[in-house]
Amino acid sequence: MSKKQGKPKLSYSERKKIEEQKQRKSMQRLIWITIAVVAVIVGLIWLAPGQNGGGQAANISTEGLPVTGNSDAPVKIIEYGDFKCPSCQYFTQQIYPKLKADYIDKGEVALYFANFPFIGKDSFTAAYAAQAVYRQNSEAFWPFYKSIYDNQRDERTAWATSEYLVELASKANLGINLEQLKKDIDGETYKSEVQKQYNSGVSNGVNSTPTLFVNGVKFDKFSDYNALKQLIEQQKGAK
Incomplete structure (x- = not known):
């Protein structure tokens, strides 16, 4: 009976290529997360009270005002x-x-x-x-x-x-x-x-x-x- 063979060893260039692919995927995820966060912030700013017509109106008391x-x-x-x-x-x-x-x-x-x-x-x-x-x-x-x-x-x-x-x-x-x-x-x-x-x-x-x-x-x-x-x-x- 033949012995079970182990996984073949990867060359340095192959390991480097796999590592670069992982880094690219991580960078892509980071970019998409950043874009999503910026979009949320922009949305909150736009919806903030009183942005020249955008968002919920402010409720300001006129008591004591001329x-x-x-x-x-x-x-x-x-x-x-x-x-x-x-x-x-x-x-x-x-x-x-x-x-x-x-x-x-x-x-x-x-x-x-x-x-x-x-x-x-x-x-x-x-x-x-x-x-x-x-x-x-x-x-x-x-x-x-x-x-x-x-x-x-x-x-x-x-x-x-x-x-x-x-x-x-x-x-x-x-x-x-x-x-x-x-x-x-x-x-x-x-x-x-x-x-x-x-x-x-x-x-x-x-x-x-x-x-x-x-x-x-x-x-x-x-x-x-x-x-x-x-x-x-x-x-x-x-x-």
């Missing part, structure tokens, strides 16, 4: 802004008037403002001033809002002092107590309210100003009025 227009309007827009921000000035002077004429004055849109101070320390000073004006007289907020942006200075300088802001309020004839306004600014009376608004922005992905939320849908193409109108019309139709 509003212009009918608060029962079918479309509610929240603007996160910094009074030192040049882009916010552009929005206020170039986009807001169109928005007001086309939608706000017709009762179709209500615009809310939330402070998102981040440019400089005096961004907070301006935010405290605006919130103080609002708390004294809600109707005085929007004229003050306009006055600050109309008199905005270089963002690289600390121009938003309490003295300057009170001077602007005085020139705007807001009909408020200017001494109380100065005390509220210097004493940071409404710091917690401003901080709450800022935190709300952070939690909803705000990282620049102005950032708008149209019925909770994030919109940061602030200079594209046609795109904003399209989103507003979509939201009107969804009601």
Whole structure:
């Protein structure tokens, strides 16, 4: 009876070829796994709340926020802004008037403002001033809002002092107590309210100003009025 023969020994080149095949298969699996992970991440980013129309809308409270227009309007827009921000000035002077004429004055849109101070320390000073004006007289907020942006200075300088802001309020004839306004600014009376608004922005992905939320849908193409109108019309139709 013949003895059972063992497996033939492989040459060095054959063993090397088999090892290279194993490495290629491992690399292919790694590539496919990487592609799958990237696809999942991209999908999550796309579906995240407020990606200019994509995904689930953010649920942001408007409590304690100044509003212009009918608060029962079918479309509610929240603007996160910094009074030192040049882009916010552009929005206020170039986009807001169109928005007001086309939608706000017709009762179709209500615009809310939330402070998102981040440019400089005096961004907070301006935010405290605006919130103080609002708390004294809600109707005085929007004229003050306009006055600050109309008199905005270089963002690289600390121009938003309490003295300057009170001077602007005085020139705007807001009909408020200017001494109380100065005390509220210097004493940071409404710091917690401003901080709450800022935190709300952070939690909803705000990282620049102005950032708008149209019925909770994030919109940061602030200079594209046609795109904003399209989103507003979509939201009107969804009601």
